[in-house]
Amino acid sequence: MSVSVQASVSSRRQRGSALIMAIFLITVMGLLAAAMIRIDHTSQSTTAHEVFATRAWYAAHSGNEYVLSQLFPLGQSTSDPQACQSYVLSAAAFSCQQVTVTCQAIEYQNGAGQTAHRYQLESTATCGTGALATTRVQEVWAKEIE
Template sequence: MSYSKQRGSALIVSVFIITVMAGFAAAMIRIDWSGQEMTSREVFATRAWFAAHSGNEYVLSKLFPLGQKASDPDACSQGGSSDSKTYSVDASLFQCQKVTVVCTRFKYGSDSQSAYKYQLESSATCGNGKFATTRTQETWAKDLP
């Protein structure tokens, strides 16, 4: 083979290598972006879980105040015969939009020794747009008759 017939083959090889490397770079960027999206979702999900947990803890502290032997059944009622109350808890500490806790009370036991059971259902939403994540936790507590 003569030198004149081989001219331009290096150009074709280099264009091919550049194209293959560009494909690899695009794939790596896509994988990296996907990993960052997953990490963002996990962070918001963890924040929402802890915010929901804190909401339940807040209402439990209202139900069972320190220094009292019994619960405060009015903490789970709107007044009258309503056996449910909704709390909105500040979620700015977790950088979340809202934390809502629904407290429902149920009477149990005989009339002479009646007590209450409480169901707390806390829901927290963190993030926005396609990264918005909501977590819900349920907690049960009861008085001892």
């Protein structure tokens, strides 16, 4: 009889430690799951920010290209200084708010002693909203060929 009493007391102690181990494992697994969810959320946020940054970069680049095409029209041997002004362009193709391009014309004397123009373009594009809003600025310098 004494052997069976010891066996039941020993199994009761083991049940108690098994319960503590189960609670510990559930707590640890819950903490790991919470950490994985946080990492996943951060990763998604970073990816979205990178996408908006890339869109803004290309939108700003396109704004500069558009103004350069106005300044240096095909088939003309000189630039058109009248086209050097501020532009506000739609950036719907990039899912951005807008693109703002400013142009500054600078006159100088070229090697032949003639007046020529240099242009400084600065294009600013913003994509995304709220915490994911990303702005990219590109600057381009161009001049007439002598």
